[in-house]
Amino acid sequence: MAAKKVVFLTGAGMSAESGISTFRDSGGLWEQYPVMQVASHTGWMEDPDLVTSFYNERRRQLFDTQPCGGHRLVAELEKDYNVTVVTQNVDDLHERAGSSHVIHLHGELLKVCSSRDVENPNYWQVLDRDNWEVKPGTKAGDGSLLRPYIVFFEEAVPMIAPAAEQVSKADIFVIIGTSLNVYPAAGLINYAQPGVPIYLIDPKEVKVPYGLNVTHIMAGATEGMKRLVEILK
Secondary structure: OOOOEEEEEEOHHHHHOOOOOOOOOOOOHHHHOOHHHHOEHHHHHHOHHHHHHHHHHHHHHHOOOOOOHHHHHHHHHHHOOEEEEEEOOOOOHHHHHOOOOEEEOOEEEEEEEEOOOOOOHHHOEEOEOOEOOOOOOOEOOOOOEEEEEEOOEOOOOOOHHHHHHHHHOOOEEEEEOOOOOOOOHHHHHHHOOOOOOEEEEOOOOOOOOOOOOEEEEOOOHHHHHHHHHHHHO
């Protein structure tokens, strides 16, 4: 018999346990940087050097970070389930924890791309611990400025359709560490088939769409995943 399909939707609360600054919470990155200045298409067009430097710093911090227990427990479920992770996070902590099927909705911090042709893989470059810094003004293979492979505000989310397809096939849908306020990602919950169990792991109250049967595990990512694993046994 085929293994049950578990689809996760993870947000900033997942990586926060690894020490990565969230953007929206008190003390988060948006309080230090105006969001439209460093994370919008307009901001990129107005000051690409600032945006490049901002994401250089995010990468530098990422290499000092390790997956949390929650990331590892998600990966371990692959032993018994067909697991897909849809993440709003741009870090690579799910992959480092061992998850083998990860869909990044908002881009990937360790990739850079053409600013003229963002989705053309011919111009993607993958950065690593020994080569993480992009000098302002660096060009991509097509002669345009090399930019972060990040879905900026004001831009479409190219992976939303593949993510919705995965959620529609889920036997179990699990949401971890996201406020369900950021669209289109928040709308993915509506693609779960009727009757599919939905688990929400978050230490805070989260408003979920009316009429959905959601089990709220009120805990952080690691503790919540421990409880979920017990439930699924």
